[in-house]
Amino acid sequence: MQLKGACIFGQSGGPTSVINSSAYGVFKTALESDCITRVLGAKYGIKGILNDDLIDIGLEDPKELELLLNTPSSALGSCRYKLKNASDDETDYKRILEIFKKYDVRYFFYNGGNDSMDTCNKISKYLLSKGYECRVIGVPKTIDNDLYGIDHCPGFGSAAKYIATTSAELARDAKVYDTGMVLVLECMGRNAGWLTAATAVAKFMDAEPDIISLPEVPFDMEKFLDRVEKIYKEKKYCFVAVSEGIKDSDGKFIAEYATANASKEDAFGHKQMGGVASYLAGAIKERTGAKTRGIELSLLQRCAAHCGSATDIKESFLMGCEAVKAAVSGITDKMVANERDTSAQGYKLKTKLIDLQDVANAEKKFPVEWIINDNTGISDEFFDYVLPLIEGQPDIKWEHGIPRFAQLKKVKA
Numbered sequence: 001m002q003l004k005g006a007c008i009f010g011q012s013g014g015p016t017s018v019i020n021s022s023a024y025g026v027f028k029t030a031l032e033s034d035c036i037t038r039v040l041g042a043k044y045g046i047k048g049i050l051n052d053d054l055i056d057i058g059l060e061d062p063k064e065l066e067l068l069l070n071t072p073s074s075a076l077g078s079c080r081y082k083l084k085n086a087s088d089d090e091t092d093y094k095r096i097l098e099i100f101k102k103y104d105v106r107y108f109f110y111n112g113g114n115d116s117m118d119t120c121n122k123i124s125k126y127l128l129s130k131g132y133e134c135r136v137i138g139v140p141k142t143i144d145n146d147l148y149g150i151d152h153c154p155g156f157g158s159a160a161k162y163i164a165t166t167s168a169e170l171a172r173d174a175k176v177y178d179t180g181m182v183l184v185l186e187c188m189g190r191n192a193g194w195l196t197a198a199t200a201v202a203k204f205m206d207a208e209p210d211i212i213s214l215p216e217v218p219f220d221m222e223k224f225l226d227r228v229e230k231i232y233k234e235k236k237y238c239f240v241a242v243s244e245g246i247k248d249s250d251g252k253f254i255a256e257y258a259t260a261n262a263s264k265e266d267a268f269g270h271k272q273m274g275g276v277a278s279y280l281a282g283a284i285k286e287r288t289g290a291k292t293r294g295i296e297l298s299l300l301q302r303c304a305a306h307c308g309s310a311t312d313i314k315e316s317f318l319m320g321c322e323a324v325k326a327a328v329s330g331i332t333d334k335m336v337a338n339e340r341d342t343s344a345q346g347y348k349l350k351t352k353l354i355d356l357q358d359v360a361n362a363e364k365k366f367p368v369e370w371i372i373n374d375n376t377g378i379s380d381e382f383f384d385y386v387l388p389l390i391e392g393q394p395d396i397k398w399e400h401g402i403p404r405f406a407q408l409k410k411v412k413a
Contacts, residue, residue, distance in 0.1 A: 002034075003328075005035075005134075007036050007107035010041070011141075014302060020069070020072070021317045022141060022317065026139065027065055027320075031057070033324060033328055040057065043055060045076075045079035045116075047081055060408055060411075065406065069317065071406040072305035083118075083123070103413065108123065111320075113140070120138040121138075134332070135331065137331070144192055146194070149358055150364070151340050152389055154312065158308040172207060185199065185297070186297065192215065192366055197212065197378050200212060200383075207239075242276055255275055276296075305396075310394055310395070311392050331353060333355065335354055335356055335359050
């Protein structure tokens with residue numbers, strides 16, 4: 001039996017360069033569905049629902065919506081808002097149900113990472129407990145590539161491509177002068193080293209880092225400095241890539257040594273990262289006397305749509321489409337996921353659905369067996385995994401010499 005009603009789509013957590021590709025997949029498929037009577041977007045994620053700050057996607061220019069395919073960052077705005085357990089405080093849940101009833105919302109799609117799937121799961125369970133029929137589907141997103149139960153996350157491929165490209169470029173720039181340099185590059189990744197591992201792809205341009213440090217293995221400062229000093233003496237150059245979340249043997253983030261801000265936590269209990277590259281560059285300079293540069297990619301690695309992966313764009317769009325198709329077919333309380341079709345020749349992707357409660361707050365780490373050379377290098381298995389994900393160039397529309405991004409009217413519902 002068909003369920004008719006409106007849908008709400010929201011974006012949550014840190015954005016990516018392809019997050020809006022998933023949004024377009026949801027919007028396009030929902031607008032074409034006979035079951036979905038109205039397509040609404042929540043401004044600033046779940047906060048937009050709580051504040052009744054919704055926009056009518058049906059009033060947007062279809063051509064502008066299509067430009068979302070190559071528009072970085074969260075077009076609707078994002079948030080990091082943690083819902084309390086309904087058993088502890090029902091306030092937010094009552095408000096969400098009130099808004100859903102007001103707009104006759106029967107479909108809810110939420111695009112995000114681990115914490116966002118936790119939000120999805122909580123809302124789904126609450127609505128079910130109140131007898132309100134609404135199909136809830138999570139749409140995965142995170143450049144960190146750390147979602148459980150999924151081969152790779154939408155957003156990772158484009159970020160990995162940018163990081164590999166930037167690593168190859170920086171490696172060349174750092175060798176320009178004959179005076180020598182130690183370059184320290186910091187990539188995102190609190191507990192999983194997927195992004196930092198992508199610097200190793202620069203090896204195909206003979207520009208891979210000499211040392212790669214991931215959070216999956218303890219970071220030993222003295223051993224690290226000894227290794228850098230040895231490489232610098234031999235080559236008058238050393239290229240280091242580190243994850244923002246590297247920790248010492250006691251589990252303390254190196255970022256906590258670098259800055260007091262690292263002790264601050266967000267609503268989900270995550271400590272603020274950053275400052276590791278500068279901290280290590282300073283320690284290296286003190287030890288070796290070498291000229292050093294600490295470079296933190298920061299937001300650049302998640303918003304560089306101009307260096308996006310066509311594969312990532314296509315797959316992110318597909319995940320949005322599949323979310324709507326699953327909900328319309330009667331499925332709820334799931335997240336769209338993917339896996340590789342190993343029976344196919346070459347790289348081929350299959351979609352699947354997994355329980356939200358299995359994904360919520362779980363993490364997928366970088367395989368430690370892929371970390372080699374005394375925890376300073378990456379094995380060939382990673383290249384087999386990542387190279388198909390960074391293939392293809394984005395089909396970008398250009399105006400005035402720069403990319404033309406979507407400009408939504410955002411008419412309030």
